Amino acid sequence: MTETGFFDANALISVLTTEPLGRPLDYRAPEEGCWTGAFVEVPLGPRRVLGVVWGPGEGGYDLAKVRPVTRVLEAAPMAAAMRGFLMRAADYTLTPMPAMLRLATRAPGLADPPGPRKVYRKGWAEPDRMTDARGRVLDTLDEYGGAAFTLSELSALAGVSTSVIKGMVKIGAVAEEEAPRDLPYPALDPDLQGKALAGDQSGAAETLRRAVAGGRYGTTLLKGVTGSGKTEVYLEAVAETLRQGRQALVLLPEIALTSEFLSRVEERFGARPGEWHSGVTQTERRRLWRMAGEGRVGLVVGARSALFLPFRDLGLIVVDEEHDTSYKQEDGVLYNARDMAVLRAALTDAQVVLASATPCLETWVNAESGKYARIDLTSRFGTAELPEMRAIDMRDEQLEANRWIGPTLAGAVTDRIGRGEQALLFLNRRGYAPVTICRACGHQIGCDHCDARMVEHRFLKRLVCHQCGETKPVPVACPNCKAEGRLAPVGPGVERLAEEVAARFPDARLAVLSSDLFSSARALKETIGKIAGGGADIIIGTQIVAKGHNFPLLTLVGVIDADLGLQGSDLRAAERTFQLVRQVSGRAGRGERPGLALIQTYQPEHPVIRAILSGEEEAFWRAEAAERQRAGMPPYGRLAGIILSAPDAQTVFDFGTELARRDAPLRRIGAQVFGPAPAPIARVRGRHRVRLLVKADKAAPLQAALAAWVGQVKSPNTLRLSIDIDPQSF
Numbered sequence: 001m002t003e004t005g006f007f008d009a010n011a012l013i014s015v016l017t018t019e020p021l022g023r024p025l026d027y028r029a030p031e032e033g034c035w036t037g038a039f040v041e042v043p044l045g046p047r048r049v050l051g052v053v054w055g056p057g058e059g060g061y062d063l064a065k066v067r068p069v070t071r072v073l074e075a076a077p078m079a080a081a082m083r084g085f086l087m088r089a090a091d092y093t094l095t096p097m098p099a100m101l102r103l104a105t106r107a108p109g110l111a112d113p114p115g116p117r118k119v120y121r122k123g124w125a126e127p128d129r130m131t132d133a134r135g136r137v138l139d140t141l142d143e144y145g146g147a148a149f150t151l152s153e154l155s156a157l158a159g160v161s162t163s164v165i166k167g168m169v170k171i172g173a174v175a176e177e178e179a180p181r182d183l184p185y186p187a188l189d190p191d192l193q194g195k196a197l198a199g200d201q202s203g204a205a206e207t208l209r210r211a212v213a214g215g216r217y218g219t220t221l222l223k224g225v226t227g228s229g230k231t232e233v234y235l236e237a238v239a240e241t242l243r244q245g246r247q248a249l250v251l252l253p254e255i256a257l258t259s260e261f262l263s264r265v266e267e268r269f270g271a272r273p274g275e276w277h278s279g280v281t282q283t284e285r286r287r288l289w290r291m292a293g294e295g296r297v298g299l300v301v302g303a304r305s306a307l308f309l310p311f312r313d314l315g316l317i318v319v320d321e322e323h324d325t326s327y328k329q330e331d332g333v334l335y336n337a338r339d340m341a342v343l344r345a346a347l348t349d350a351q352v353v354l355a356s357a358t359p360c361l362e363t364w365v366n367a368e369s370g371k372y373a374r375i376d377l378t379s380r381f382g383t384a385e386l387p388e389m390r391a392i393d394m395r396d397e398q399l400e401a402n403r404w405i406g407p408t409l410a411g412a413v414t415d416r417i418g419r420g421e422q423a424l425l426f427l428n429r430r431g432y433a434p435v436t437i438c439r440a441c442g443h444q445i446g447c448d449h450c451d452a453r454m455v456e457h458r459f460l461k462r463l464v465c466h467q468c469g470e471t472k473p474v475p476v477a478c479p480n481c482k483a484e485g486r487l488a489p490v491g492p493g494v495e496r497l498a499e500e501v502a503a504r505f506p507d508a509r510l511a512v513l514s515s516d517l518f519s520s521a522r523a524l525k526e527t528i529g530k531i532a533g534g535g536a537d538i539i540i541g542t543q544i545v546a547k548g549h550n551f552p553l554l555t556l557v558g559v560i561d562a563d564l565g566l567q568g569s570d571l572r573a574a575e576r577t578f579q580l581v582r583q584v585s586g587r588a589g590r591g592e593r594p595g596l597a598l599i600q601t602y603q604p605e606h607p608v609i610r611a612i613l614s615g616e617e618e619a620f621w622r623a624e625a626a627e628r629q630r631a632g633m634p635p636y637g638r639l640a641g642i643i644l645s646a647p648d649a650q651t652v653f654d655f656g657t658e659l660a661r662r663d664a665p666l667r668r669i670g671a672q673v674f675g676p677a678p679a680p681i682a683r684v685r686g687r688h689r690v691r692l693l694v695k696a697d698k699a700a701p702l703q704a705a706l707a708a709w710v711g712q713v714k715s716p717n718t719l720r721l722s723i724d725i726d727p728q729s730f
């Protein structure tokens with residue numbers, strides 16, 4: 001059904017809509033006819049809904065009753081490769097096609113009638129009189145590099161009233177123009193002089209360039225230590241893609257990384273790429289969606305969902321920091337953007353570059369086996385050396401109660417900030433304290449809706465459930481024994497660590513980086529810019545600091561608790577800890593001065609900690625891979641998680657037991673089912689959750705068996721079932 005054809009007026013066509021209907025419906029082509037892949041509006045009962053022309057109609061019923069398409073939208077028809085990709089992705093993730101199509105049409109106002117409108121952009125005159133509000137308008141216009149906004153967008157983004165903007169139009173500081181709805185993006189110039197590549201960078205770039213020029217599918221692991229120039233190298237692959245007249249997509253794991261990336265693109269190609277993530281305005285998203293489909297944007301940088309943009313001719317997908325857990329979408333359609341990138345590329349003759357200093361085990365194994373190509377960049381660019389790594393044995397450190405920074409680390413911090421350098425303290429825990437306990441009765445405050453402890457957030461002055469987001473004030477009396485004033489925080493979060501730092505280093509300027517402390521991507525970006533410019537002495541952060549930032553003055557990284565990730569029974573614990581600690585350590589010494597990473601641990605002889613320190617990665621990966629292979633776990637075997645949830649515990653458990661008992665479709669492919677067991681978090685938002693795990697051989701037709709298996713038992717109305725292929729934790 002992925003061929004393209006034209007349907008004449010009144011031809012019987014099948015239209016896939018975004019409504020959860022199970023299958024495409026038949027309609028009649030409109031007067032002007034339509035192409036396969038055309039975006040259309042069709043009547044459904046009394047409503048009009050969005051759909052895509054999927055192929056010829058099925059027929060086989062009273063043809064007189066088939067209604068015509070209401071209207072063909074102004075968007076370029078969805079390319080055949082894209083339709084094929086959605087179908088394959090739906091099969092892989094066991095997602096119904098309408099839900100898949102919703103992912104691919106997440107651009108607001110797609111169905112709006114086209115027509116000119118007024119947009120606002122930077123004017124030619126400086127304001128005669130500068131005010132705060134006017135300054136914010138100009139900053140906003142600068143920040144988005146020449147983009148045009150509608151009046152309401154600009155006023156919302158700049159936080160000013162519309163009359164401020166109208167006032168600026170009168171004096172020429174803001175230009176008001178009639179614009180077609182969607183402007184093409186400025187062309188990027190691939191042949192603008194790039195940085196002169198050095199050492200193994202040039203060979204790496206040349207290999208990627210050739211792969212792109214070949215015009216066929218292939219995946220390459222670009223493995224290079226932090227600061228080795230992976231970005232510089234893959235930008236050359238982007239350049240080649242542009243020369244070929246095709247489109248490139250770069251996925252980044254964190255919005256906060258985009259602004260540095262945008263500037264680098266602008267420097268290399270003379271203009272900015274399209275940008276796609278939650279911080280982008282609605283108008284801009286709509287424009288990017290359409291331009292991607294028309295092939296009028298050469299490069300897009302975005303979050304994982306950018307993978308579902310309707311690119312007309314995608315020639316390259318880069319997944320930067322490919323090991324990052326944020327590539328896994330954990331809500332709604334459960335997919336891993338890294339795997340979907342490979343799938344999409346294979347269907348559209350594109351190259352994939354997976355860039356990382358610490359690739360995930362699956363990728364490492366795929367490179368070992370020759371399924372992926374592999375390029376290594378082994379040294380940092382220029383004079384920057386990799387940081388020295390040292391463990392601090394916490395058993396020797398004599399920590400006082402409620403202190404987390406040992407004397408050795410504290411001494412190193414004093415030393416560095418005394419020299420005008422920066423220190424980063426890493427603790428992967430948001431909030432003030434992970435547990436609030438009653439000193440009278442031992443009760444721990446939990447969420448009312450989830451099986452999770454509430455985490456105190458002192459900046460918010462509230463307890464927060466990290467599962468469902470529920471918050472409540474910190475109570476005065478214990479909810480259990482009613483004792484007053486006996487509730488106490490236990491354990492550290494970044495906010496509490498910040499308190500310790502403020503007390504011990506009263507003259508140091510602190511910056512705390514934790515995703516929940518920033519109201520907007522812009523605020524986070526400002527703080528990151530401030531740090532990079534030397535506006536902080538000590539940086540305290542959760543895992544958002546581990547990702548790709550470049551802080552030239554940073555020479556010391558202290559990992560407060562390297563053991564944190566090693567607890568628990570998660571099979572990926574070792575891999576995750578290895579990646580995270582190596583990543584965050586890699587922030588040190590990226591400038592001219594050498595870096596040091598101090599790792600606080602109570603178990604310095606643990607194999608993972610030893611691998612982190614020695615840097616003997618290949619040995620570490622080999623050992624991990626052998627372990628997985630022995631256990632028949634991914635990537636050597638396949639897993640699927642089935643999460644069942646319902647308001648009533650008995651219902652979920654009974655249904656889970658019933659499913660587990662009727663496992664014939666699974667046994668037929670040699671798969672095993674484990675459970676039901678309480679899910680890792682057994683209650684979320686008032687729903688009880690049970691998990692079944694299915695384990696199969698790599699070659700077994702897992703998806704088909706799963707579909708047959710869950711399809712044979714009718715589920716109660718209150719029950720929700722979701723299937724997670726390749727779950728992240730197991």
Ligand code: ADP
Nearest residue numbers: 195196197198225226227228229230231232381
């Ligand atoms: P990675 O992506 O591997 O962490 P980057 O590409 O960000 O590494 O490079 C690290 C730093 O070194 C950046 O500031 C980058 O501009 C600089 N750099 C890397 N290669 C070169 C080069 N060939 N010429 C000039 N600067 C470079």
Ligand code: ZN
Nearest residue numbers: 447450465468
């Ligand atoms: Zn909760």
